[in-house]
Amino acid sequence: DCPSSVKKQLATVFEVSLRTTVPDEPDVVPSVDACAAKSGVKFADYQCNNAMGIFAKIKGKQSGFRGPPAVGQAIVKNLPQSEMIESCSVAGPGFVNIVLSKKWIAERLERLLIDGIDKWAPRLPVKTVMVDFSSPNIAKEMHVGHLRSTIIGDTLARMLEFTHVETLIRRNHLGDWGTQFGMLIAHLFDTFPNPDDFNEAAIGDLQAFYKASKVRFDNEPEFKLRAQLSVVRLQSGEEKYRKAWERICDISKAEFEKVYQRLGVRLEAMGESYFNDLIPPTLDKLDKLGLIQEDDGARVIFVEGVNIPIIAVKRDGGYNYSSTDIASLWYRLNVEKLEWNIYVTDVGQWQHFDMLFKAFRHAGWLPKDENEFPKCTHVGFGLVLGEDGKRFRSRSSDTIRLVELLDEAKKRCKASLLERDAVKDWSEEEIEKTAEAVGYGAVKYADLRINRLTNYTFSFDQMLNDKGNTAVYLQYAHARICSIMRKSGKDIEELKQNGKIVLDHEDERALGLHLIQFPEVFEESLTNLLPNVLCEYLYNLTEIFTKKFYTNCQVVGSPEETSRLLLCEATVTVMRQCFYLLGIVPVYRL
Template sequence: MIVSSLCHSRVHCQHSSFVTSLFRRGGVRRRHARHVKVRKCDTLVTSSACNPSTFGSVPTGDGLREIVKAAFSEAVTAVLSRGTLVDVNISECSNNVVGDYQCNSAMPIFAELKQKGDTSFSNPRSLAEAIVEAIPGREHLFAQTSVAGPGFVNVTFSASFLAAGVLDTVVNSTDEKIRIPPQRNMSIPKRAVVDYSSPNIAKASEMHVGHLRSTIIGETICRALESFGVETVRLNHVGDWGTQFGMLLTHLHDMQMGSDFAITDLQEFYKVAKLRFDKDDDFKARAQSAVVRLQAGDVQMRKLWEEICEISRRDFEEIYRVLDISIIERGESFYNEIIPLVLDELVKKGIAVEDQGALCIFGNLESTPLICRKSDGGFNYASTDLAALWQRTTQLEADQIIYVTDVGQSKHFEAIFDAANRAGWLDKKDNTKIRLDHVGFGLVMGEDGKRFRTRSGGTVPLRSLLSEAQSRCLESLQTRSSDLDDKELLEASHIMGIAAVKYADLHNNRSTNYVFSYDRMLDMKGNTAVYLLYTHARISTLLSRAEDQDLTSPAHQMVFTDEKERALAVAILKLPDALRAVVQDLLPSRLCDYAYHLCVAYNEFYSTCKVIGSPEEKSRLILCRATVFSLRRALFVLGITPLHKL
């Protein structure tokens, strides 16, 4: 915990202006507040009413956690001294009976004050009580506040505040895309380059399950960044250069083959070429020479290379179409001409040095040097990655560059990033640094605990994996009663199959391995895309029965008469927090958690609260509409197409 005196801190001004403007605008205007009946600290709101137009709307872009943090930051500043900046810690309450959110900053703040000789407060609890009293407009923002134990402050949002936020979600929703301004204290780049997917053309011409993780994780990060207005450049750094092409081109030359072959033929040619490379020294030498000739611009080599790339490209594009991915191909070959310039710069700056005929970059004494030019004069992965990073920092002028690859490449990127930093490529004109991130992910495992492979031990083609998921979804849908005709069932199974595969990957922590299981990902009752899609279809069907009702007027009244309604409202309004977590931590699983818990909250509400024909019909329809809008927005960022009926 850091307590510092910053009389004119920009951060302090942002917190202060936010909370103050919230109350001044009428977000919780006192003279219009209606009575909210609550019992003591552990009681949920049992009844409430509000006029959302009177109370205003939740500030666009702010999730519940950030609203609580802003309120507490201003309260702490008021209690300590003017201009004091404190980074308060806010977390969700593990038990919603206690409250919605908790602030535990009183204890560390008190300890630091005591260390400095400040005796203004007798103990952390007295400090916590003073902070609670200083929260501006707390009786309207929060239905209740309480201090527990040595100084834990628990808060429960008022029903009027939640209702205003829910209605705002409905009034301002037009489609599944979400656009929110950056939140307070959130570092957002203007332009981000995201390097993902990146299949190797010669090694594995047909995309396999290993490429799935990079592709969908990278796409989700892009969409999350774009939800905050970040200009995102999607780059597909395909492996279209290097030793593997030397092997393949030499083998095809020996076979006197042209380019009249299919994608599967290309894979078999590479396997044979790799065996020859490992066992035949003469073939190995010729293959290495072929790489140098290709990189030097040999006309014949280039012609065959272009034909091979085009065969793979057509296959890749079909997969990207199915996955709804739009990405710019910028392979290793793109950087070939600038590699010498980049390496020369590193040599002049004393960062790259020659060692035993190879050009190397040495880090600390314990690390293996980064070889950026081989002893035979050929370039390698490091050469290309250095050139790509230079081009992205100097020509694309990126503020953040994200690489999405397996965790096994972490050391490689650490060395690349270190070299770029030492070369000064990350220094910006405003004295800040370009942010570099390696988003590492684990392996896809089979249910036997080993790497997910075919029965013959080969990699699982992505095309067949997606097709199998779609087939299983079709079988499942056909066994259930449905109003869909055969064509609609087929379309729904295709959407559901793709969604199931994507979500099964994304909802796991990306840095760990996960087990691929069709049975688990197609479970209707678990944390799966199928569960989310059925929930979306359920809400859509219900709302179709009330299409004649206008739910977007800001003059509507909302009434919470059941604790499940309030719980659903809280779940709806956490979307900005979830998106913020994805952008800051680069963990798509945070958004999956939001979508799943939103659906759980809705289904609990639906099973308890009658909607159509109830006295609270209008209010509950607004809750349903806000839920479906929020769910669609989350699904859009996850790259999942919603289903409106099943």
């Protein structure tokens, strides 16, 4: 529910008219949409396009309407009195063009400045939501795919938080279990006979350590045997093995933490290991329901419409990624009682989740209707490509350390900051903080601004360009508005209480209209779990401010100064909310 959505409020008004216009067609739902911000000449702010559909429906009946435009006329005539609407007219084949009242727009903005943007948040029909995101694997690399999951997942979590869901869990489903620990532990014992010696400093690069152990596993039969035995001893809970496992996890997590700290991302870890003991009883339940069958020595679950099964127990009796997800989803639904479970991974895992959710539906553990709560949603994303169009890799090795990647973004931002005269009087700390905000923000925005389902090309040059559709450009615009307001020397808080907003200039009006559309765009972005919708809105807002409003409407020193300063304040309020939702830290001068 989104009471602040202009679109929905208009639909409510049109609904009244439709009931009078075609009383015999109670099923017709009002269809009102915003006219695109960018489409050159605009005759209207919103458009209602019910007339054509209605006419097609009632054509044969004795309706008295000669055509869709006549239906449109009647819809306009039957509209109830509304403060929102300035005027309506029928165009073309029967579109009802709606022009909003600029006084109404202005009042809504004045309210925003007094009440805060929180009042614009929609409400969700659920209380408990979990976003399972980031979820890297211990000792293996945390790769750019995990970076995408972290960035997209964090934004979705922030968006959900904004709607005030009662419980929001940001879950790190760490890959902290599995056969890889056998070889890691065996290699660890060989390298450091004294367990007190293995710490981060000694092991250094855990990924390299992982690779070294893998080489031995593949080439030394004796080592392989010991590795396999180590898994068994770890799983049976032997102290020494347990300790070694914990140590390895701690070292890995410390490395992940460096990435999260830079990105300002919080996560609650509950790794795969946590669910290990829950696997047998959960599979038992599925077995009793008759869902598990024998297939070539393995225990599998077939689901509707998919010709490969979920492998619940491998031929060697071991468990895998799917077994763990079965147990953890059971736990999430029955112990944590989560109403909405959102999983953020690359699209490659689509089928894994599709089968998992289907199996749960078969078992009656999820409602048959996939839109009903409790609900599970897989949020997929495409690959990260390098500028050569191939999978993103560093030149030197086949992996990329995410910490280094982020540091590089910051370093480049700092270098270009230091080239500017404006920073001469900045403190070292301000320069650092600004470089971080702009650099990390740029990495995030470059990822978020494109539809997550498409592959995305990682390019520092592109994302750090201050002219294109980048976070750098947005940060500049934000800082410029802050500077305009500072230069005015006015007390904005006082203006908010007593000043009025007037939208007489067409560019003031265009800016105001775009601002009050934030709630409906946010709602669209959240409904489809597509952050790029919000990015596009933010970019358009910045463009309207810079290219229209600020180019054609003098702010400081003009007769309209108060109103225009308030418009600036409304603009930064909405911009900062967008930044916040996208996990970008705004900068106030640049």
